[in-house]
Amino acid sequence: xxxxxxxxxxxxxxxxxxxxxxxxxxxxxxxxxxxxxxxxxxxxxxxxxxxxxxxxxxxxxxxxxxxxxxxxxxxxxxxxxxxxxxxxxxxxxxxxxxxxxxxxxxxxxxxxxxxxxxxxxxxxxxxxxxxxxxxxxxxxxxxxxxxxxxxxxxxxxxxxxxxxxxxxxxxxxxxxxxxxxxxxxxxxxxxxxxxxxxxxxxxxxxxxxxxxxxxxxxxxxxxxxxxxxxxxxxxxxxxxxxxxxxxxxxxxxxxxxxxxxxxxxxxxxxxxxxxxxxxxxxxxxxxxxxxxxxxxxxxxxxxxxxxxxxxxxxxxxxxxxxxxxxxxxxxxxxxxxxxxxxxxxxxxxxxxxxxxxxxxxxxxxxxxxxxxxxxxxxxxxxxxxxxxxxxxxxxxxxxxxxxxxxxxxxxxxxxxxxxxxxxxxxxxxxxxxxxxxxxxxxxxxxxxxxxxxxxxxxxxxxxxxxxxxxxxxxxxxxxxxxxxxxxxxxxxxxxxxxxxxxxxxxxxxxxxxxxxxxxxxxxxxxxxxxxxxxxxxxxxxxxxxxxxxxxxxxxxxxxxxxxxxxxxxxxxxxxxxxxxxxxxxxxxxxxxxxxxxxxxxxxxxxxxxxxxxxxxxxxxxxxxxxxxxxxxxxxxxxxxxxxxxxxxxxxxxxxxx
Numbered sequence: 001x002x003x004x005x006x007x008x009x010x011x012x013x014x015x016x017x018x019x020x021x022x023x024x025x026x027x028x029x030x031x032x033x034x035x036x037x038x039x040x041x042x043x044x045x046x047x048x049x050x051x052x053x054x055x056x057x058x059x060x061x062x063x064x065x066x067x068x069x070x071x072x073x074x075x076x077x078x079x080x081x082x083x084x085x086x087x088x089x090x091x092x093x094x095x096x097x098x099x100x101x102x103x104x105x106x107x108x109x110x111x112x113x114x115x116x117x118x119x120x121x122x123x124x125x126x127x128x129x130x131x132x133x134x135x136x137x138x139x140x141x142x143x144x145x146x147x148x149x150x151x152x153x154x155x156x157x158x159x160x161x162x163x164x165x166x167x168x169x170x171x172x173x174x175x176x177x178x179x180x181x182x183x184x185x186x187x188x189x190x191x192x193x194x195x196x197x198x199x200x201x202x203x204x205x206x207x208x209x210x211x212x213x214x215x216x217x218x219x220x221x222x223x224x225x226x227x228x229x230x231x232x233x234x235x236x237x238x239x240x241x242x243x244x245x246x247x248x249x250x251x252x253x254x255x256x257x258x259x260x261x262x263x264x265x266x267x268x269x270x271x272x273x274x275x276x277x278x279x280x281x282x283x284x285x286x287x288x289x290x291x292x293x294x295x296x297x298x299x300x301x302x303x304x305x306x307x308x309x310x311x312x313x314x315x316x317x318x319x320x321x322x323x324x325x326x327x328x329x330x331x332x333x334x335x336x337x338x339x340x341x342x343x344x345x346x347x348x349x350x351x352x353x354x355x356x357x358x359x360x361x362x363x364x365x366x367x368x369x370x371x372x373x374x375x376x377x378x379x380x381x382x383x384x385x386x387x388x389x390x391x392x393x394x395x396x397x398x399x400x401x402x403x404x405x406x407x408x409x410x411x412x413x414x415x416x417x418x419x420x421x422x423x424x425x426x427x428x429x430x431x432x433x434x435x436x437x438x439x440x441x442x443x444x445x446x447x448x449x450x451x452x453x454x455x456x457x458x459x460x461x462x463x464x465x466x467x468x469x470x471x472x473x474x475x476x477x478x479x480x481x482x483x484x485x486x487x488x489x490x491x492x493x494x495x496x497x498x499x500x501x502x503x504x505x506x507x508x509x510x511x512x513x514x515x516x517x518x519x520x521x522x523x524x525x526x527x528x529x530x531x532x533x534x535x536x537x538x539x540x541x542x543x544x545x546x547x548x549x550x551x552x553x554x555x556x557x558x559x560x561x562x563x564x565x566x567x568x569x570x571x572x573x574x575x576x577x578x579x580x581x582x583x584x585x586x587x588x589x590x591x592x593x594x595x596x597x598x599x600x601x602x603x604x605x606x607x608x609x610x611x612x613x614x615x616x617x618x619x620x621x622x623x624x625x626x627x628x629x630x631x632x633x634x635x636x637x638x639x640x641x642x643x644x645x646x647x648x649x650x651x652x653x654x655x656x657x
Contacts, residue, residue, distance in 0.1 A: 029332070032442040033428050034415055039441055042328050045395060045409050046321035056318045056465050059231060059358065066360045074370030075362045077204050080185050081228065085220070089137030092189055096132040096199060103156050104129060107174060110163050117167035128157040132199075134190040144188035145223035146200070146214040148180045149292045151259050153339035154207025158197035171437070172337050178205035178363050179339025179348055181262040183290050185227045186214060204351065204363040215290050215298035222298065226290060229265055231314035231358060235287050237262040238356040239310025240330045241342070244289070244303045250277045252291045253303040259342055260330060261355040264288065266313065267302055276302045283307045315358035318465060323396040326356045327407045327419050328441075335421045335437040346405045349421045349439065350398050353407065354464050361464050365405045368398060374463040380485035382502045382636070385478050386458055390416050390444075396465050401457035408461075415443040416455065424449055480504070483640030490646075492519045493639050503635045511540050511563035512635075513572060514553055516642065517579055518543035526550065531561040538563070552578045570607040570629035572638055573620060576645060577610035585649060589613030599626045619644045 028037070038044045046052040057065060070079040104125035112120040154177040156163070163174040180186070180202055186209070190199040197208045217223035237258045247254040254277075258264070264287040270276075276286055284304035291301050305311055310329060316322045336343030344352055347365045354361050362368040369375060376389050390411065393399075397408040399418060406420030419441045426447040427434035433449040444455035484502050487493035493516045496503045518524075528545030535541070544561055547553040552575050556562040580587050589612030594600040603611055611627060614620040619641050620627070 032440060032446065034443045034445070035417070035441050039409075039412075039417065040328060040331055042321065042324040045324040045328075048410050048412075049320045049395060052321035052324075053319050056320070057357075057359075059315070062315075062318065062358050066358075069360055069362075069371050072370055072372060074367060075204075076364075076367045077360050077362055077371075078201065080187055080201070080203060081224070083143065083187055083201070086140050086142055087189060088139055089134060089141040089190065090139050092141075092199070093133045093137045096190055097129055100125075100129045100132045100157060107156075107163050110165055110174065111167050112161045112163060114162065114164065114167050114170045120163070124161075128159050128161075131158050131193045131197075132190070133193055134199075135193055137190065141189075144198075145217045145220050146186045146188050146198070147217070147223065147226050147290045147298065148182055148184045148186060148209075148213060149215050149290045150213040151182055151257050151262075151342050152180050152209065152213045154178045154180060154200060154202065154205055154209055155197075156207065158192035158194070158199075158208040160210070171334070171341060173340050174337070176336075176338025176340040177207040178202065179259070179336070179344060179352065180209065180213075182256065182258055183227055183262060183264050185223065188214070188216065203360055204367070211296060212292070214296075215292040216296050217298045226265065226288075226298070226300065227263065233266050234263045234314055235266050235285050235305060236312045236315055236356055237310065238312055238316055238326045238329060240333055242305060242309045242311060244305065245277065247277050250301070253277060253289050253301050256289060256303065257342060258305075259352075260326070260344075261352040263315075264305075265300070276304050279304075285309075285311065285313075312356075316356055318357040318359070320395045322357070323353070323407075323465065324409070326353050327396070327409070330421075330439045331419070331441070333421070333439045335423055335439070337423075343439075344421055345423075346421045350405055350407060350464070357465075359464060365398070365400045365460070368462055368464065369400075369460060371462070371464070376461045377459070378461060379459045380488045381481065382478065382484055382504050383455065384504055385481060386455060387416075388478075389461060393461060394463060394465070396463070398462045398464060399458055400460040400462070401454065402459065404454075406454075409441070415445065417441060417443050418454075426451060478636075480636035480640050483643035484636055486643040486646065487516075487639040490519075492516050492642055493635065502639075506635050507566040507632045508572065508635055508638050509563060510553065510556075510561065510565045510567060511538075511544060513567055513575060513638070514547035514563075515540045515543040516638065517552055517575060518546050520579070520642065520646075521546075529555070530559070531555060531563075532559045534561050534563055547575075550578075550582065552582075566632050568630050569620070569627070569633045569637070570604060570611055572633045572641070573614045574607050574610040576619070576641065577613055580613075580645070580649070583649065587613050589616060594627075597622055597625060597627045599629065603627065603629045614641075617644075617648050619648065 069075050069077045108120065108122065108125065110120055111117055112124060155175045156177060157175060162170060164170065164172060184202060187201040188198040196211055198211055198214065200207065200209045237260055240260055242258045244253055244256045267286045267288050270286060281304055284306055287303055287305055288300040289303040291299050293299055334341050334343045335345060337345050339348055347363065351361055351363050361371060378386055378389060393408050395408065395410055399406050399408055406418035409417040409419055421439045422436045424433055424435050426449050445453050447453050448457060488495060524546065526546040526549045528549035534544050544563060556565065577587055589609040591608045591612055593612045593615065594603055594608065607629065611629065
């Protein structure tokens with residue numbers, strides 16, 4: 001057929017149908033709800049700060065900060081330079097075996113062979129426990145000084161066997177403990193029985209490391225010269241990953257992966273026309289890279305880092321603009337449990353971000369909590385209190401809830417945004433558990449797999465970039481905080497839903513009061529009248545029946561309880577007064593005392609003893625000379641009254657003699 005330059009009709013139809021069947025191409029990266037592309041740029045968050053380029057801590061202040069952190073119990077941060085030069089090898093052997101045995105108990109039953117799904121039984125663990133003992137250990141042994149030559153992670157056991165809970169998920173190995181960067185300093189103690197692993201101590205963690213991943217220095221002086229240098233003599237990687245170039249001539253320094261937080265010695269004073277890796281260093285930084293000789297000893301070789309790489313000569317100045325730049329540098333990276341996959345988990349990410357400024361902070365959230373920094377315990381805070389705290393937090397603060405830690409970015413349109421390395425969430429689309437496994441930005445309305453929002457789950461905030469002496473002006477706790485905390489901790493007046501929203505400002509219903517009093521009494525068994533408006537399947541049915549049978553509360557009509565009806569302040573106090581009577585407590589109240597209040601006439605006859613009793617004992621405090629007896633009682637008011645009651649009714653401690 002002669003070609004006419006036109007597409008035949010049948011072919012055009014086939015092409016059209018084929019193209020229509022192709023999936024639509026994504027316009028760009030996917031984002032969490034409420035997150036825009038602009039939010040992924042550091043300048044977006046820096047521009048929202050009052051003084052984004054203001055230095056928060058000077059190098060001298062950072063050095064003092066690090067010394068203080070290393071001196072504090074519980075941080076697990078160690079000044080490696082101050083470590084003893086010798087150790088008791090026999091005692092270390094016993095400690096290593098004991099620790100491994102405890103870990104084995106914890107991990108027993110996990111999967112160690114992803115190919116077969118075979119689970120780790122005790123003989124498997126016993127072999128690893130035995131491998132912990134150094135056969136050459138003596139009572140007095142010298143510490144060996146080393147640096148890491150590969151990006152790796154400390155491990156729980158001296159073994160390359162993975163430890164998983166899902167054979168289909170080799171990307172989550174419980175053997176991994178903490179990331180180790182190239183040129184990180186290490187103290188080496190024991191050598192495993194098979195000679196393949198060292199028991200090592202990094203700045204913030206202890207664990208086993210492959211002997212192939214470290215180079216042992218000939219002396220302490222050589223070790224210090226590799227890493228303990230002035231900031232100006234270091235090249236610090238603040239981006240996600242930097243690689244040295246490939247080279248067939250110099251394989252030991254070729255394609256070395258340098259992850260965020262890596263600090264290498266600069267080599268600025270080269271003889272003219274010096275070749276590095278067989279080429280001129282133009283448009284490159286020249287650094288000394290640690291290399292492991294065949295006998296395991298240390299040497300350093302020159303290597304090149306491109307000038308356009310995300311690196312800094314010296315530690316970055318600690319500013320909010322730089323915090324945003326470093327915190328967002330790993331967006332999209334894979335989640336790396338314990339530093340595996342050359343990435344970080346949530347708390348490891350926080351630690352590594354701050355390391356780019358020369359700060360040494362704890363590897364885990366609870367270790368960071370032990371540091372001498374500004375921090376706020378948000379356990380059992382109401383949502384309103386948490387929001388007040390968040391409104392005062394600076395960019396870079398670390399927020400925690402059990403199992404996760406994140407870096408605070410700021411507030412936009414009433415929503416609080418964070419960046420973190422996330423393992424899983426509840427899918428915002430399907431409501432199912434979603435394995436995210438990556439570094440991402442989201443607001444605190446995202447839900448955990450349990451259905452609780454991150455805001456509801458928050459229990460701690462630390463500010464690693466501000467020492468405690470900075471005295472940040474955090475808002476005072478709300479007047480009802482202690483009462484709400486008491487009711488939540490003791491299960492007296494529980495939160496309204498899975499998100500731990502307490503319901504500040506919401507009126508207390510009759511059913512809620514019955515439940516609270518029943519909880520306060522220890523949930524005793526009792527038979528009570530059946531109410532037509534209390535369904536048999538209500539969770540609070542037993543509490544309502546008990547409240548009615550004990551006379552604490554009465555029905556509102558023939559066979560009716562009105563469980564959703566609201567209560568006044570004097571009604572709630574009267575119920576508590578009746579309860580105190582059942583406990584044999586002093587419930588006397590002088591009705592004449594009501595004359596001191598402007599609205600005494602509004603007090604009902606049934607409350608003319610109970611309300612004066614509540615005033616006498618301090619359970620109720622008048623407002624501007626008024627008792628407001630007919631005002632609806634709210635949940636936080638009831639929580640406060642119940643807390644005051646618990647303090648008043650508690651038996652006095654015996655006097656010291």
